[in-house]
Amino acid sequence: MSTKPLQHELVLAGLDGANPLGFLAALGALRTATRAFHPRPVRMRWEQHGGWRPVLSSPVDTPDALADALHNCLTQPHACETCGKSHPHACALCVGDDLALPSETFREHAMSFRAANHEAAAFLAAFGSDAVTTTNSEKQPVIQDTAFRTMSGAGHQHFLKFARNICSACTRDQLKRDMFNTWRYADPVQNHTLRLDPLDDARYALRWSDPSGDPTRKKRGSIYGANRLAIEALPLFPCVPRGGTLRTAGFRQRRGTDGRSDVRLCWPIWTANLSLSAARSTLTLPAAGSETAEAIRQRGIAARFESRRLTIGKFRCFSPASPV
Structure with a gap:
């Protein structure tokens, strides 16, 4: 007689579902746990614990x-087929320092990953598409890229390079800290941010001093576990x-x-225990305002939030979220 696998639930109290970075970190925890514990089941739902917090159901019972x-x-x-080095992060993060890739280069990577590296192909599909292009300063065709892209090389700010930096720097203790504790922004932010947290809006007009010359950026300001x-x-x-x-979905x-x-990032908060596949489908539900409250409730969605993407000069960031 087969027995049902033992499951345990942990509240990831450090991840706020009303924060775009917190929501993305929760999804990342679900996706990574699904890979780590395969083929054992992993599920996630949201509960109110001083705000919407993810509850992860998995085979382990301690933080x-x-x-x-x-x-x-x-x-x-x-072994990375893109850069030729050995590292743990997805090969797609090595296709360049920024996402303004020539369409032909992107297409070559896509064909290569599709045949041999499904994880890298999944990342590349989230980065952009060679089916829709624009032109760069040299009038060369480059891909249109993801709405998550917040920087593209100006001011030495590089989206993919900074993602690789975060992957290399993040420790096990930082993962635990950011999943289960209030964020203290104790990690150096310089060259280690994706600007997905509303607090990354570092405009001079909102600060006491010029943030670009702030020496504390080498000591604090980021949260590596959540960003990872x-x-x-x-x-x-x-x-x-x-x-x-x-x-972008x-x-x-x-x-x-x-x-x-x-441009606004919109996301649902669900109260049913969902697998990664079910959560992925939930993310594609119609945008706010296109369904009645009853239809939304029947889908198991308790709340929805949106965060406006702001363009400040040559950089982007996200506003604090609002319920919709």
């Missing part, structure tokens, strides 16, 4: 055991061409009253 499993999964080295997990969530948001432009884009593009 230490979960941190060990996730860290082991994220630090298994492999958020990177693992990106494949859940693939990019698809639509209407002559590129759309989870984003709603329209023209504002001033004629400018209004």
Whole structure:
């Protein structure tokens, strides 16, 4: 007689579902735990614990055991077919320092990954598409990229390079800390941020002093564990061409009253225990306002949030979330 696998539940109290980085980190924890414990089941739901917090159902019953499993999964080295080195992060993070890739280069990587590296292919599909292109300063065709991209080389800010930096720097203790404790922003932020946290909006007008010259950036300001997990969530948001432009799953884009593009990340909070596959499907549900409250409730969705993507000069960041 077969027995049902023993499951344990842990509240990831450090991850706030009303924060875009917290939500992405929760998805990254679900995705990584699913890989780490395969074929044993992993599920996640959200509960109110001073805010919406993810509850992860898995074979382990302590924060230490979960941190060990996730860290082991994220630090298994492999030979990278892109850069030729041995490292643990997805090969797709090595296709460049930024996402403004020539369309032909992107296509070559896509064909290579599709045949031999499904994990890298999933990341690449979340980075952009060669089916919809734009031109760079040299008038060369480059891919349109993900709505999550917040920097593209200006001011020595590089999206993929900083993602690799975070992958290399993040420790097991930082994963545990950021999943289970209030964020203290105790890690050096310089060259180690994806600007997915609303607190990454470091405009001079909002600060006492010029943030670009702040010496404390070499000592604190980032949360490596949360950012590391958020990177693992990106494949859940693939990019698809639509209407002559590129759309990223989870984003709603329209023209504002001033004629400018209004881009918002929208996400659901669900109360049923969902597997990774079910959570992925839930992320693609219609945008806010297109369903009745009763229809939303019947889907097991207790709340929805949105965060506006802000463009400040040559950089992007996300606003504090609002319920919708």
